[in-house]
Amino acid sequence: MARKDDESAKADLGEDCRTDSGIELFKSISKDDDDMKAAPERSSGHSDAGKDKLYSVTEERVDSAYGSAFSMESLMEDCRLTDPEGAPSAQVTSGPQEEANLLATITDDGDTVLHLAIIHEALDLTQQLIDLFPKDVLDIQNNLYQTPLHLATYLNLSLVVRSLMQKKANVELQDQDGNTPLHVACEQGQIDCANEMIKEISTRQFTKVLKMQNWRGLTCLHLAALHKNYRLMKFLMKKGADLNVQEGTSGKTALHLAVELHDEVLVTLLLNKGANVDATMYNGCTPLHLAVGRQDAMIAHILCQSGADKMLRNMEDETALDLADGNDDILALFPFDDIQISGRSVVGVKF
Known part of the structure; x- marks a missing residue:
């Protein structure tokens, strides 16, 4: 009997560790998915500039995570991955693969917690998640086929783009309009984000991306020209664009x-x-x-x-x-x- 009680206590301790690791928060995220369909609204303390940029290119996305019922402040607190001294938090009892799968739990819009952190410009949490996630999780595409790299570029978060590129995020994945992250940078005029992408890829891969067309048949150079972005045009020319x-x-x-x-x-x-x-x-x-x-x-x-x-x-x-x-x-x-x-x-x- 004593042994049974001991095993039960261990199980309870294991559950506590999961909560401390930040993984338990996904249960509440899944429960709140229906509430995400409320009218889009950014949490207090953030400007609307980033939101407006994102909506300008994803206007049909009614179920945007901007309308999520939970606040990013609460999410950041629950998903804290290190203790105040910077040491790793309690380890989960599951293996690394299971931990990655749990941390990549997605919403009805196909967003992972990394997508949500970027959308809400929660930069500290975003960096922690990038450090934690393996490359395959970083390249998950949501229902609009946007990767975290697409979203960071839309919102001109060049430091996030740098971190994603240092983890070898895929620059060739295309969103629902056929745009790669570099297409997005050229369409939105985000030269700093474009520069961060180019720093981390080979000349051969850069040349390949420059030749890629979106579903309208446009390359990065065409998009920069259509938006009369002379600075980006000069940048692409300097980098060897055809x-x-x-x-x-x-x-x-x-x-x-x-x-x-x-x-x-x-x-x-x-x-x-x-x-x-x-x-x-x-x-x-x-x-x-x-x-x-x-x-x-x-x-x-x-x-x-x-x-x-x-x-x-x-x-x-x-x-x-x-x-x-x-x-x-x-x-x-x-x-x-x-x-x-x-x-x-x-x-x-x-x-």
């Missing part, structure tokens, strides 16, 4: 996009860095075709000054001049001997 890479839907290069945006600064930057002035889309259109077709005489002038071939034809058998549509400013860019009759150049024609 200026002539084509997006997947119509074959536009960054120069085509800059022309469509009527962005003279970006057009000039790309040309000065060696972008192909005569790069063609899948339909054969060059940047000059686009500039003339959009009646942008200034950009057409810049392209012509950079040596654009005015006689190249697209798949409709049209030169840029064919698209001038009587615009005198654009027609003035073409020399007299480039005049065409019925779409054909008269140069060299014998009458």
Whole structure:
């Protein structure tokens, strides 16, 4: 009988140790999952800046962890992984694999406690979890296919990005829009986060990520161009990005996009860095075709000054001049001997 009581006491002690380790908190998290569907609201003491950034790219996520019923202060207290002196807390009686699985328990939104800590910008807890988790847990994707690295980048938490990269977090995983974390950095203009990613990966892997397209066919360079982020564009160019890479839907290069945006600064930057002035889309259109077709005489002038071939034809058998549509400013860019009759150049024609 005494032995039975002793075994019962040991079992109770084991349960106490689990609670002290912070793992027991997941029971309460699971119980509160339904409450997470309340209206999104950040805990007091935090600004709304990070929340707004996250919602701008995950607006369909109604069940966001921002609406969780528990406070991050309470979560941090319950999930304290070390005692005040910095020594490890009581060890759980389960093996390492079971501990990792418990710590990676997910909510209905697919978020681990690391996702939640990053979303709420609980930096101390985030760092402790990164130190504790093995790489495979760091790369868990939630229901929107976002990894902790995606979220840290959205919220511009460059120190968290650094810690994740030092633990070899995967930079090639794509979210529901096909964006890698580096795509996110280029779309959101987070140059510090991009720099932290590049520091920790090989040139070969960086080149591979730069070539990856999201589900809209856009690479990192295209996203930076579309958002007119000149600083990031220069950063990517310095790191060896291919200026002539084509997006997947119509074959536009960054120069085509800059022309469509009527962005003279970006057009000039790309040309000065060696972008192909005569790069063609899948339909054969060059940047000059686009500039003339959009009646942008200034950009057409810049392209012509950079040596654009005015006689190249697209798949409709049209030169840029064919698209001038009587615009005198654009027609003035073409020399007299480039005049065409019925779409054909008269140069060299014998009458």
